[in-house]
Amino acid sequence: xxxxxxxxxxxxxxxxxxxxxxxLLKDLGVKATVLELAGGLGGTWYWNRYPGARFxxxxxxxxxxxxxxxxxxxxxxxxFSGQPENLRYxxxxxxxxxxxxxxxxxxxxxxxxxxxDGRIWRLTVQDVRNDAARQxxxxxxxxxxxxxxxxxxxxxxxxxxxxxxxxxxxxxxxxGVELAGKKVAVIGTGATAIQVIGEIADKVGELTxxxxxxxxSCPLNNSPISEREMADIRARYDEIFAKCARxxxxxxxxxxxxxxxxxxxxxxLALWDKLYDSPGFGIWxxxxxxxxxxxxxxxxxxxxxxxxxxQRVKDPRIAEKLIPKDHGFGVQRVPMETNYFEAFNRxxxxxxxxxxxxxxxxxxxxxKTTEREYEFDIIVYATGFDAITGAFxxxxxxxxxxxxxxxxxxxxxxxxxxxxxxxxxxxLMPAGPQSGSASTNxxxxxxxxxxxxxxxxxxxxxxxxxxxxxTAEAEARWTAHVVSMYSMMLMRKAKGWFTGYNSNVxxxxxxxxxxxxxxxxxxxxxxxxxxxxxxGYEGVVLEGARQTAAxx
Ligand code: NAP
Numbered sequence: 001x002x003x004x005x006x007x008x009x010x011x012x013x014x015x016x017x018x019x020x021x022x023x024l025l026k027d028l029g030v031k032a033t034v035l036e037l038a039g040g041l042g043g044t045w046y047w048n049r050y051p052g053a054r055f056x057x058x059x060x061x062x063x064x065x066x067x068x069x070x071x072x073x074x075x076x077x078x079x080f081s082g083q084p085e086n087l088r089y090x091x092x093x094x095x096x097x098x099x100x101x102x103x104x105x106x107x108x109x110x111x112x113x114x115x116x117d118g119r120i121w122r123l124t125v126q127d128v129r130n131d132a133a134r135q136x137x138x139x140x141x142x143x144x145x146x147x148x149x150x151x152x153x154x155x156x157x158x159x160x161x162x163x164x165x166x167x168x169x170x171x172x173x174x175x176g177v178e179l180a181g182k183k184v185a186v187i188g189t190g191a192t193a194i195q196v197i198g199e200i201a202d203k204v205g206e207l208t209x210x211x212x213x214x215x216x217s218c219p220l221n222n223s224p225i226s227e228r229e230m231a232d233i234r235a236r237y238d239e240i241f242a243k244c245a246r247x248x249x250x251x252x253x254x255x256x257x258x259x260x261x262x263x264x265x266x267x268x269l270a271l272w273d274k275l276y277d278s279p280g281f282g283i284w285x286x287x288x289x290x291x292x293x294x295x296x297x298x299x300x301x302x303x304x305x306x307x308x309x310x311q312r313v314k315d316p317r318i319a320e321k322l323i324p325k326d327h328g329f330g331v332q333r334v335p336m337e338t339n340y341f342e343a344f345n346r347x348x349x350x351x352x353x354x355x356x357x358x359x360x361x362x363x364x365x366x367x368k369t370t371e372r373e374y375e376f377d378i379i380v381y382a383t384g385f386d387a388i389t390g391a392f393x394x395x396x397x398x399x400x401x402x403x404x405x406x407x408x409x410x411x412x413x414x415x416x417x418x419x420x421x422x423x424x425x426x427x428l429m430p431a432g433p434q435s436g437s438a439s440t441n442x443x444x445x446x447x448x449x450x451x452x453x454x455x456x457x458x459x460x461x462x463x464x465x466x467x468x469x470x471t472a473e474a475e476a477r478w479t480a481h482v483v484s485m486y487s488m489m490l491m492r493k494a495k496g497w498f499t500g501y502n503s504n505v506x507x508x509x510x511x512x513x514x515x516x517x518x519x520x521x522x523x524x525x526x527x528x529x530x531x532x533x534x535x536g537y538e539g540v541v542l543e544g545a546r547q548t549a550a551x552x
Contacts, residue, residue: 015043474539
């Protein structure tokens with residue numbers, strides 16, 4: 001038995017969650033480190049360097065809220081800030097609070113084994129620069145792995161044979177890609193592709209979009225933030241964050257509380273016209289609540305958006321292809337766009353409908369559908385992520401009795417509060433599956449999760465405990481609560497990452513809902529986790545240090 005692991009806490013992942021987690025641990029004087037696979041901090045904003053990558057949360061609601069000084073210092077230059085600026089922000093935070101010295105980059109955690117005798121986690125860590133592997137131990141492990149950090153590629157024959165550059169958007173080359181005059185293929189029409197397509201359509205020679213299923217998408221309506229506006233935002237930060245805390249999505253946007261059917265059609269149209277021209281997710285989240293749960297309300301609103309698409313796309317045949325027919329508006333995560341629909345009015349942009357002519361293979365020269373071969377200089381895979389549990393599945397995580405988390409979560413996932421897992425003691429996930437983060441403005445959810453986990457650890461340390469574990473009953477209750485909320489939502493029928501669908505991951509194809517997301521909204525989530533803490537962490541078994549034989 002060892003009583004002195006290398007670290008009290010190891011945090012895995014230096015994204016928005018890991019950065020805040022290490023800040024709090026540093027403040028507490030805890031011996032802790034962050035292990036990060038990338039060559040730098042920033043998580044999502046380190047990797048996703050594709051053209052058009054930007055927030056669709058209002059920038060000033062995405063930034064951390066924990067430091068008044070930081071809020072006063074930082075000037076968000078755009079309402080929806082782009083990737084380079086977002087990464088600069090996170091680097092600024094790390095430098096300001098002197099966090100880099102607690103971070104180790106290029107470190108891939110390949111395995112995490114719970115050692116019951118020692119009550120420690122044993123991690124296998126590979127330095128990706130030289131493949132050297134080492135063992136590290138810690139009392140507590142905090143996994144801030146990211147919800148969308150395992151990119152997935154299609155399973156097409158010939159993918160290695162293409163002669164030109166081809167890459168997933170997540171790995172868009174750091175040094176940039178020369179696009180002028182190039183024939184570019186984009187596969188996918190999710191939130192990422194919609195940002196890329198709108199941004200590059202007028203910069204490439206030819207753009208061919210390979211679409212399997214269209215998504216509902218609405219204008220982002222981005223704009224710069226002047227010094228004066230920023231001063232106003234700074235003065236209102238308390239109010240802004242209070243509003244985010246009140247709203248189900250953790251945004252400034254709050255649902256319209258009038259009943260969909262209680263107002264006239266004219267009043268509904270007036271609201272929708274206003275929201276369509278307003279910035280950000282208002283069109284989704286400041287809408288009538290019925291669109292999420294009532295088929296008829298959802299159909300009426302979807303038809304309104306379809307009308308908007310028809311107005312914007314000149315060729316009616318293309319417009320119809322861009323309008324989703326298999327799901328209603330907002331039951332999948334809504335991508336926000338800038339110039340997306342207008343891109344299809346350009347002579348150099350073409351749409352290939354993969355439902356009519358599916359992709360058969362990648363060739364040396366490009367892509368071959370059942371109809372013909374297309375030649376390209378560059379292929380961009382905007383094909384999404386093994387969402388939510390993917391990053392956990394890529395680590396061989398073994399808990400009590402050697403059971404693997406991969407096996408436990410094979411069919412769906414289960415957790416306590418989205419932050420702990422029965423059978424995996426001393427492991428915390430501030431923004432894990434079934435936590436409040438996935439369905440809300442991420443950083444707002446992440447701050448909630450990291451604060452809760454840190455207070456929990458303080459509680460453990462104050463008591464002198466060395467082991468905690470959520471009970472099977474508490475986990476079953478939480479998971480049943482999460483599942484029950486799906487049954488109310490139209491979303492349960494949708495093929496998107498909210499329900500665990502990914503055609504490229506074996507076993508995640510359509511047909512089986514995975515209960516990944518907490519749908520109760522941020523205020524209810526906070527109420528639940530606060531109540532657990534107030535009841536002395538009801539549902540969690542805490543155990544003190546074992547007596548050694550000599551002491552006994
Ligand atoms: P996604 O929403 O999962 O979209 C993937 C796209 O690729 C879909 O259109 C999918 O078609 C298509 N696809 C996948 N495999 C394919 C295949 N084998 N052949 C043809 N098409 C294929 O992924 P994403 O666009 O990367 O977005 C994921 C999430 O990241 C978003 O929902 C959002 O939460 C987040 N995101 C956020 C921002 C932001 O904050 N600004 C920006 C981008 C992304 P099917 O639908 O037919 O499977």
